Amino acid sequence: MINPDSVGRTFEGADSVTVSQSEIDAFCAVISETNTTVAPPTFSIRISLSQYESILTQPEIGVDWTRLVHGDQKFEIYRPIVAGDVFKCSATIETLRVAAGNEIISVRSDLHNGSELVVSSWSTLVVRA
Amino acid sequence: MVNFGGARMIEVGTVLEEKVYYLDRAMLKAYADASGDQNPIHQNEEFALSVGLPNVIAHGMLTMALVGKYVTDWAGGSAAVKEYSARFVKPVIVPADQKVDLTVTATVAEVNGNQVSLTLSATSAGVKVLGMAKAVVLK
Numbered sequence: 135m136i137n138p139d140s141v142g143r144t145f146e147g148a149d150s151v152t153v154s155q156s157e158i159d160a161f162c163a164v165i166s167e168t169n170t171t172v173a174p175p176t177f178s179i180r181i182s183l184s185q186y187e188s189i190l191t192q193p194e195i196g197v198d199w200t201r202l203v204h205g206d207q208k209f210e211i212y213r214p215i216v217a218g219d220v221f222k223c224s225a226t227i228e229t230l231r232v233a234a235g236n237e238i239i240s241v242r243s244d245l246h247n248g249s250e251l252v253v254s255s256w257s258t259l260v261v262r263a
Numbered sequence: 264m265v266n267f268g269g270a271r272m273i274e275v276g277t278v279l280e281e282k283v284y285y286l287d288r289a290m291l292k293a294y295a296d297a298s299g300d301q302n303p304i305h306q307n308e309e310f311a312l313s314v315g316l317p318n319v320i321a322h323g324m325l326t327m328a329l330v331g332k333y334v335t336d337w338a339g340g341s342a343a344v345k346e347y348s349a350r351f352v353k354p355v356i357v358p359a360d361q362k363v364d365l366t367v368t369a370t371v372a373e374v375n376g377n378q379v380s381l382t383l384s385a386t387s388a389g390v391k392v393l394g395m396a397k398a399v400v401l402k
Binding site: 155157161162163164165166167169172173174175176179180183184188204205206207209211213214256 | 270290293294296297298299300315323325327328329332334335340341342344345346348350351360363395398
């Protein structure tokens with residue numbers, strides 16, 4: 135079970151993440167995007183999802199990653215991500231509810247390059263019963 | 264009215280040209296590596312069946328990335344996208360040795376200054392896979 139005390143709290147990712155051109159190139163290649171000077175709009179999920187996994191599976195929060203399903207996703211992109219960006223990622227657990235035994239959490243991820251907020255994204259994650 | 268690129272009519276209700284993208288297991292593997300999401304339900308048929316899925320399914324975020332490509336092609340590049348959201352209502356099912364379709368269309372929902380809101384539609388094998396899908400792009 136997810137710890138209800140974690141709702142409303144913001145957790146900082148441990149490390150900063152530096153975006154490389156090769157990561158952008160690989161992401162673009164999958165979707166046949168030939169302009170690799172900026173990252174595609176969903177690229178930031180690469181950073182957010184791994185940060186979610188390391189943050190939300192901590193014992194004090196208690197998400198069981200093996201039972202996770204992605205319910206929905208939203209991005210607000212203040213400027214496109216480019217190679218060389220160095221991001222600190224935070225995860226804020228905005229809501230938690232239980233439906234039919236499934237735990238449904240809404241998590242916000244903010245990616246900051248220094249003091250600049252570059253992308254905010256919201257994920258609804260369902261931990262299946 | 265249908266248009267894509269060229270001399271664009273951008274007014275509320277304009278329907279954009281349908282495009283079809285194809286997914287296969289190789290694309291799922293490439294996306295797993297590019298995104299870091301190595302969940303075996305997207306690569307291993309035996310595992311997918313063991314957790315009650317009909318077959319290997321595409322990452323919801325791969326579907327969203329491909330629909331994102333539709334949006335950025337229309338909008339003139341990745342940098343034009345300001346907001347993008349979708350609900351994953353049904354999985355895209357990807358059997359071995361097959362290419363499955365992802366069929367995408369959009370309608371102009373709102374024009375506000377230099378921003379255009381698109382309502383997006385995405386189906387695979389005739390089944391709606393994204394719900395409440397929309398994007399806001401710069402003109």
